[in-house]
Structure formats: C-alpha cells, structure tokens
Amino acid sequence: MSIQERKERERRELRKKILDAASEIVSQEGHENLTIRKLARMIEYSPRTIYLHFQDKDDLLRQIVEEGFRRTLEMRATESGYGSGEHLVERRLRSHIETALANRNYYRAVVSILFDRNYEPGPAQREIIGQTRKDIAELLPEDKRDEETVSALSMIVFSSIRGFTISLLNLDVKLGREKRNRMIDRYIRLTLAGLRSEADTG
Secondary structure (H helix, E strand, O other), rough: OOOOHHHHHHHHHHHHEEEEEEEEEEEEEOHHOOOHHHHHHHHHHOHHHHOOOOOHHHHHHHHHHHHHHHHHHHOOOOOOHOOOHHHHHHHHHHHHHHHHHHOHHHHHHHHHHHHHOOOOOHHHHHHHHHHHHHHHHHHOHHHOHHHHHHHHHHHHHHHHHHHHHHHHHHHHHHHHHHHHHHHHHHHHHEEEEEEHHHHHOO
C-alpha cells in the first residue's frame, strides 16, 4: 500500500469515526445538543480536525442523514434475487428494519434530523426514494400510477415504517427476539394489505 493510499484510508476511517460519534450524540441527546466541541472531546481530536472533514454542524447533520441512507442501500444490494411486486416490497421493508436494528444510533439520529430539518435529499436518499416510488407504482394498476397517488403512498409508507421502527427500537429489550419478529411480520402484512387494498379500490 502506497503512502497516498494509506493516508486516504486513514482519512476515511477518521471521517467514519466522526460520523459514528456524532450520530451517537444526536441519538442520545438530540441534534440540538450536538456541538463540534462536544464531538471533538468525545473522539479526542481538536475541533479543527473535524472542520477538515465537515464545513460546519449543519454539514455534519446532512452527512449523518446521507450515511444512514447509504447503509440502507448497502442492505438493499442483497435483494436482487427478490424479483418485483409484493415480494420485493416485503424485502425492502424488512431491510429497512434490519438496517435500523444494526445501526440504532444512526437510525434514531436520521429520523430525528429528518423530522426537524427540511434538507434537500442527497444521492443515497434520492435513490431510496426513487426505488420506493418505483416499487409502489409497480403494485398499482396503470390508471393509478399518477404522480399524486404514488407520492402520497410513498409518504405514507415512509412515515409508517419510521414510526414503527422507532417504537420497535425503544421496546426491543422488553420484546425479545421472537416477539419482535412476530411484530415485524404483522407490520409487513398490514402494510402490504393496505397497498393491495389501494390497488384494488375502484
């Protein structure tokens, strides 16, 4: 490995360390309590080091959101064998929840930031939105694939799964794995039934 390659790897690792620590603070204390100085103390670097990677706190919050969506895309990359239609939508819903369970701080941080900040979506978020809209449109008859219907259903699905997943994370210790999995199955059945009903409504 060349010196340049090693420096680039170290730069990526430090950037990840900053994002991981920032997402933990946002998850536990809220984004309003995230400061560059607090973050610097947590990772034992100077504030100046953080500013070498992020313009300011707002840029850092945007990148937390983008990193959360990027991790969901990574999980979705394993779904190519699920075809289309309801099977794919079911897999998408499961991967959303699985990503949250595997990245709890990021998920809580992303949801809290999205609820409070009207950021322009980054590349990973745009891709997730586009995939979801396409998946939902394919479940609908052609005469219902208009922009308004697809946008409304996408918003409803995003809102419901975020609310469900946050509740699941908050209750996870009390639920246990078996009960949690039953709740996930039930949520997915209800969501698919709702989309099916929307497709069948005259």
